[in-house]
Amino acid sequence: MGLVVQKFGGTSVGTIERIKNTAKRVIAEKKKGNDVIVVVSAMGKTTDQLVSLAKELSPYPSKREMDMLLSTGEQVTISLLAIALAEAGYEAISLTGWQAGILTENVHSNARILNIDQMRIQQYLKENRIVVVAGFQGINDHNEITTLGRGGSDTTAVALAAALHADKCMIYTDVTGVFTSDPRYIPSARKLSAISYDEMLELANLGAGVLHSRAVEFAKNYKVPLEVCSSMEEESGTIIEEEVQVEKGLVVRGVAFEDEITRITVFGLKNKITNLSGIFTSLANNNIDVDIIIQNHTVGENPYLSFTIKHEDLRDTTQLLEAKQGELGFDHFEYESGLAKVSIIGSGMISNPGVAAKMFDCLTRNDIQIKMVSTSEIKVSTVIEESHMIKAAQSLHTTFELDVVEQGVS
């Protein structure tokens, strides 16, 4: 029939038993008459263990050597899964990133895929073999092994699905799909049967953790039909596609939240466009992710600039700002830790101007002070005290009627 790309994360291949179980999932898809490409991550905590080994030798190991080290994790999994498939009577072949023709930028630890040389995979598919590809890794044009960063295996799967025009890309994970909110904290969260790329992108960016945002972007750009489903349970997952039928009135489709946010405020920034870009260029060059940015620039007033970072980047950020104070041209800066970001997401929001107001009203009624606000066409994010995060998320989940209604039936 068609071509299906299946991706299994570290938990789904964490033990020999789970690898056998994953092989069954792959065989079930093959038995439907499909060609199958399987993308796998490293087993369980392998990547973390390898990182620990390296850190015992050096606090800042070279990224090039880390890529060399970490890429072994997926290579172990692909061979074991291919062995499991062969043992079950199915012809399978494993391919590392470079063997699968996954060409990336000349960047280590966080490279983007530039192109896929499909020749070898196509040949094996023609021979009716199941092709097992190492996720998370590629090769650059200097024949160096590169890796794609966090969630890179998702990106590998989507990129392969796009390049080979797969009919479906299935992301198997340890949850059963995409939820209206994180069910570990919001017990009334419900699984969505479908969600749009853009909504998923916002959820991914907001730390929902189910799918990496780069993978969703890739899927959106190449219109790859995605399905997120459980590798453990036999139930349908969440389909991610271009247009999703939304029940009338359901403008908000998810509530996302993320803790350990720190707000930096820079005061007395000289009113030059180069100063502003200078700060964010410096931060980016040091791999510090900046999220919400607010600039207050009124005539006659000395402008200030606020932005949020992850708490783990605080030390690097303050060191950088201190070192570059003169060059960047500002008076002083302050920071506030212990913050959280709570956001509502939904494509329907764009035609419903009252949504943000309803959100602020809900938070105010719960005595939650809003410290920052950022909006896009399909999301409103607020920064609040970390201690109020769950309460805020739960209240918003109820306010926007996500507790009760079956969502996004497509």
Next chain:
Amino acid sequence: MGLVVQKFGGTSVGTIERIKNTAKRVIAEKKKGNDVIVVVSAMGKTTDQLVSLAKELSPYPSKREMDMLLSTGEQVTISLLAIALAEAGYEAISLTGWQAGILTENVHSNARILNIDQMRIQQYLKENRIVVVAGFQGINDHNEITTLGRGGSDTTAVALAAALHADKCMIYTDVTGVFTSDPRYIPSARKLSAISYDEMLELANLGAGVLHSRAVEFAKNYKVPLEVCSSMEEESGTIIEEEVQVEKGLVVRGVAFEDEITRITVFGLKNKITNLSGIFTSLANNNIDVDIIIQNHTVGENPYLSFTIKHEDLRDTTQLLEAKQGELGFDHFEYESGLAKVSIIGSGMISNPGVAAKMFDCLTRNDIQIKMVSTSEIKVSTVIEESHMIKAAQSLHTTFELDVVEQGVS
């Protein structure tokens, strides 16, 4: 000054501490002003652990997938050692087998090196970097990862030393050199300061275990100066070279022994040359190593054929002979397990016809029955009861004066 290839086995890189220690050894060589290429094996028991994982999935995993799996072991070590060297302030770069241009036959699990594309290594050496190469692995002309079999890292080191005309190839191991016999069983065994390639080859083939025979052959063919030394202790090792000065009268330079030998005897073999070659071709095709072969072929008598195998190959061998009895044309076969091989080795033997007689006399005086004998120009091997193996080796070690005299001072 020159170019030195250093090889460190699994024990020498078995822990983070040992990797740091190995880095010191490498740096010491670099500090002498040499260019340095380091070849490393997988950490400690990694390879065995990976084999166990695969065996949990399949009793007979595909060799191609096993190469994919096992080659990750060395890849982990090279990156960690490169990180350790960088942390100590030395520019280092790790290379997998395929990155180092190690081209092999199209065979999995036991491939021979065909050629080395030196371009990349030469470039890095020019840049004054320490090059860390994954041992045991290569790539064939289908871009498949291959491995070189047991002791393959030794072969990688010697092959690199040969291709790049290194001044020395140092094999660091968990013993301090090559001994007159195995010191674990023969307490009076002494370290040889030098030994010839041919003598080392016989010792390697006889299971002395210090160096893989394929590596020694390679070194002999390309006249690579080898030194076996300890990765733990600061003492000089054993030099392996073309000609070794031998003290007058010291015709025997080592006593080797190996247990778990089984003798197969085939009776009533039809007197056709094709039958004899048929048996050994069949055994070779099934990866059964045959060692000593004795054929008794007297006119008028029905000839018989005896050969020895490793005990672990007994089941495969009997199944094969049973299956091919008709085709190979023999009456029946018998086997005897619980045997051992004890050998004396020395280049001086060739001009001393009394050596074999002295050996047999020594064994007879110790009431040890000799079941088979095989001789070459530099060795005499006997097959005896396994229970007498250590006694035989110790007696021979004393008889040939290996206990007391400093050996092979070059």
